[in-house]
Amino acid sequence: MLEEAKSSEEVADSGINRRIADRVRELRATRGYTLDALATRCGVSRSMISMIERGAASPTAVVLEKLAAGLDVSLASLFGGEQEGTPSEPLVRRAQQLKWRDPESGYTRRNLSPPGWPSPIQLVEVNFPPGARVAYETGGRESTVHQQVWVMSGRIDIVLGTELHALQQGDCLAMRLNQPLIFSNPTSSAARYILALCNVPGA
Numbered sequence: 427m428l429e430e431a432k433s434s435e436e437v438a439d440s441g442i443n444r445r446i447a448d449r450v451r452e453l454r455a456t457r458g459y460t461l462d463a464l465a466t467r468c469g470v471s472r473s474m475i476s477m478i479e480r481g482a483a484s485p486t487a488v489v490l491e492k493l494a495a496g497l498d499v500s501l502a503s504l505f506g507g508e509q510e511g512t513p514s515e516p517l518v519r520r521a522q523q524l525k526w527r528d529p530e531s532g533y534t535r536r537n538l539s540p541p542g543w544p545s546p547i548q549l550v551e552v553n554f555p556p557g558a559r560v561a562y563e564t565g566g567r568e569s570t571v572h573q574q575v576w577v578m579s580g581r582i583d584i585v586l587g588t589e590l591h592a593l594q595q596g597d598c599l600a601m602r603l604n605q606p607l608i609f610s611n612p613t614s615s616a617a618r619y620i621l622a623l624c625n626v627p628g629a
């Protein structure tokens with residue numbers, strides 16, 4: 427039974443890695459960046475980007491955020507491209523929402539918004555394990571990404587720049603992703619929160 431569950435997870439991870447690979451390759455081609463150019467823009471090695479585009483790597487959230495910044499999109503956008511051959515729809519059922527697990531911290535994120543739907547707003551549900559920590563080197567985007575964090579359960583500490591925000595259940599924090607950002611859970615219980623993101627081109 428354990429082996430079957432592990433096999434199922436590996437298949438899911440492989441599918442998500444393939445989707446990320448296709449999305450990164452598509453965004454890079456649209457912007458006309460070579461592998462070397464994107465590597466310079468985002469601070470991720472050329473070889474790692476190549477592996478990600480081939481679906482041969484399981485990138486961490488930190489690496490994906492760097493790629494997203496270099497491609498001038500939100501992190502959620504790397505998961506939310508259209509399904510090939512499927513028209514965009516305004517409704518996505520819970521069972522169809524893409525779920526991804528960060529191999530480094532163990533946190534999981536679920537894209538709640540309909541994939542490919544033409545809206546500047548994206549919703550993401552996050553489950554953050556006890557003791558986990560993720561540090562993003564945010565910044566460098568040409569556009570502005572606005573983000574709000576609404577805590578549904580547990581506690582999450584957010585350091586934006588040099589300012590610490592200790593968020594409890596029901597708290598909501600608004601921010602711009604233009605400086606270093608650290609998420610951490612200092613408790614022994616998992617935290618769950620919703621991210622609302624809006625990308626403003628050229629702002």
